[in-house]
Amino acid sequence: MIPAQFDYVRASSLEEATQALAADEDAKVIAGGQSLLPLLRLRLAYPSTLVDIGRLPELRGVQDRGDHVFIGALTTHDEVMRDPVLAAECPLVAMGAATVADPAVRHRGTFGGSLAHADPAGDLPAVILALDGVMVTTRREIPAAEFFVDYLESAMEPDEILTGVRIPKLGEGWGYHYEKFHRTAQAWAIVGVAAAVRRSDGAVAEARIGLTNMGPTPLRASATEAALAGAELGDAVRQACEQAAEGTSPPSDLHGQADYRRHLAQVLTRRAVLAAAGAH
């Protein structure tokens, strides 16, 4: 399809971008364009202006900041998945990014764009939610738990720009796994599970679990997290994971009905937890 007409502003600074957004209430930020352009091409979105933040180098890159890692909004999925700091400190983020689409999309699509887009089927929102990341914008800091408001809706204002994400380091003893269930390698998750697990003495000491595509926003599997505290690897973990779909409202669509997604959430959570605990 062919997009409708729009104006285009290539911002040379964050201030300029913010001004351009404030000047036109139907303006939209464009970063990698991998989610926005398909919407334009299908004429599902009609922004009057696109404010391109793609050439602001200060928004790109990963930094080790002691107790947390900062990921610039414009860092591409490909950069995230290969970054040595993330590999050492937050491997779950790299694991999630590695499952996004295909190499072409990963080279253009950005980390910040994935979060700002707030698609519950995206792989990174659940990861960041599980890790209690904090979104840093041009105006404020927003904890992940408050950032994802509804389907394709974040807590940001239209003229607010996400500059990066702070991810607290969890420290020693944690294992990670992102379990994505999809039909083809390029496809979106039918369900995905992001798990961070701290193990001690053959049991799960603590677990954080994010769910992809189990409702209008990414979700934490809170009941399972609670039940996993102290659970022995084996039947106790299995039982804890049977609660993974509690409190979720998964969609029914071409790729899966809600009951199937609930079932998958249980199986995949078990697999993700066991893999993160190194029990696979």
Add this chain to the structure above:
Amino acid sequence: MTEELDAGMVAQRIAESDQVSEPSPNGEVGRRRRRKEDARLLTGRTQWTDNIQLPGMLYVQFLRSPMAHARITRVDVSAARELPGVVAAFSGQDLASEQGSLPCAWPVTEDIAIPEHPPMAVSEVRYVGEAVACVVATDRYRAADALEAIEVDYEPLPPVLDMNDALAEGAPKVHETGNKAYTWKFAQGDMEAALRDAPVRIDRTYIQQRLIPSAMEPRAVVATTDGETFTMWSATQIPHILRVMLALTTGIPEHKLRVIAPDVGGGFGSKLQVTAEEVVCLLLTKRLGKPVKWTESRSEGNLTVHHGRDQIQHITIAAESDGRIRGVRVELLVDMGAYLMLVTPGIPLLGAFMYNGIYKMDAYDFTCTGVFTTKMPTDAYRGAGRPEATYAIERAMDELAAELNMDPVEVRRRNWIKHEEFPYTTIAGLTYDSGNYEAATDKALALFGYDKLRAEQADRRDRRDPVQLGIGVSTYTEMCGLAPSRVLGSLSYGAGGWEHGSVRVLPTGKVEVVTGSSAHGQGHETAWSQLVADALGVPFEDVSVLHGDTAISHRGMDTYGSRSLVVGGMAVLSACEKVKEKARKIAAHTLECSPEDVEFSQGVFRVKGTGAQKTIQELALAAFAAHDLPEGMEPRLDADATLDPENFSFPHGTHLCAVEVDTETGHVKIRSYVAVDDVGRVVNPLIVEGQVHGGIAQGIAQALYEEAVYDAEGNLLTSTMADYLLPSAADLPDFVTDRTETPATSNPLGVKGVGEAGTIASTPAVVNAIVDALRPHGVHDIQMPCTPERIWRALRERAQA
């Protein structure tokens, strides 16, 4: 980590892939040649239809119906006409007097209902996506914007989506004549007796889901006129047929119309069509006197490229308790969609003679009913009728094996035609000229490690492993090389199945070949060069192949039905023979002997017993100079041949697939895949492997991924590639491909078609494997595509039962 590619490694890989696997001492045929076409294609020096730019070009966009079925009560394009950059806008009504009806060239029965099919709907729309108006503007963006200014009033009519509902008494009608297009029957042998006497009976219903052909290059059309003559570039498989059909439908005289298929990026049957967009673009250039271009978007393509498959298949096998088949009965309902397009009604008939497969039996009964629905019309898609047939019989053979507690390979062995029985006339009346099912199957079993996999399967079953192993068998044959003209005539097809080739040796000894078989990705230029190089004894590099332009290749029947090599290639070979005979006469004349005393070998004509000789290049120059030619000979070294095949070609093979089915999630992983195909003599193994790999991928895609889904209102839900799933290399296993070589006896080289074989064989192999994995759980079928959710539901239902 991705592996770093250094130049040396790349060079080595290229050298390896260029190795001659089957050296034939003198020649090109059999050589693993990399394709001539590819350097150009891979480096972007291509001419796709959408690349063509003409001065003053205008751009066309179509407004398409959002309703599956409705009366059009008003179309107002006036506001669109006022917009900047818009040159013209037309409704279907505006073009009604000249647009005619899109052709159906295959009226399969005398009483078939062939409804009017205006390229743009005039009074009624019958599927979502049907064109109702068009805009012509100075660029495609303005044209697309202007579509939003067109007003159309629809009076909704009930959609007709399900074939069984469509045939029910009192169903809403797609066309005034009703929802049945035709019923076509074939019967041979005493089916009643077979059903009555046979102790075993397998009755099954299979659904061939609707598929959307997804060629890499979208459809595109450019049309232009100089006021008197017309030229159309189209991403089509059939420039020749298209030209005739456009002349017949638009009234533009055939000799004033040139059709060019430039580089065409795949078709799989979807570009074997005369489309609404082609006709309208021609009319627009005629009206406006300017060149026009239309290129579909991918989602527009999903809606409006003709779809494939879509059948409900009832199959019955009557068998003895030792597994021998007595008879097969088939009843098909085939979704035509809203209209009959170029060969829509004939597609299931290409399968009609194939449900008996490679097996012997006493009786065969086939009935097919074509049904109208308010969906995009269906038509040819890779394999066209034969994948459907192979699927039904190969699935049912596995059911027979399960019923008798026999190994699925054994049940096939008991029924297939033995190699010493060829040529064999089947119950469906075809004469299979050659084949060796034993050899192909034995080779496949060995490569697959069949016994070892069966042992692993038993072990997993015993352990109640959540991941179960399944093994699927598919032994297929197919009729291709479309087709003997007399057979097509007997099936009421509107044309013949011959092919044209011409060969001209230029004054410098280089060779130009013109073929009527218009390639769109198959590699004709390479394969034909190999054929001609051997036939005339000239270097491979000295041959160039021209095709795809009716002004250059004036006669042809184009490319589909795995016909190119067995019909088109053989026509070229036949022209080479004529050239050689002519050259022999010139040689004899120059060397002062009789033609019978001249021997030909590797491009040189020698007088027997003397050292006197002339090369073909010298003779080409002599023919050009024409100073001293035999009395009465025309001064040219070239020849034409139009070849009508005497029979179809019958490739066959055995495909084996092992899958791991995760019974917790329903996920299917293809663990290994072995294909042993017998496509007769092979001209270029690399091209053959490419065709087999692509074909298998496409067949696996039907088994596991692809499905066009319409909702209850008749909206296509799978209009983008996010929803219509196609596998990529990352989703497919390494295929083990190998061959047996039983030459065809119906052509001088012994070649058979290979373009569709992989697609035909692979779908049942995969589904048989999945069902094999699940049989101990009480599951006997999974509807295609076998999605994880369908598998999970089937398992859950059985567990609850």
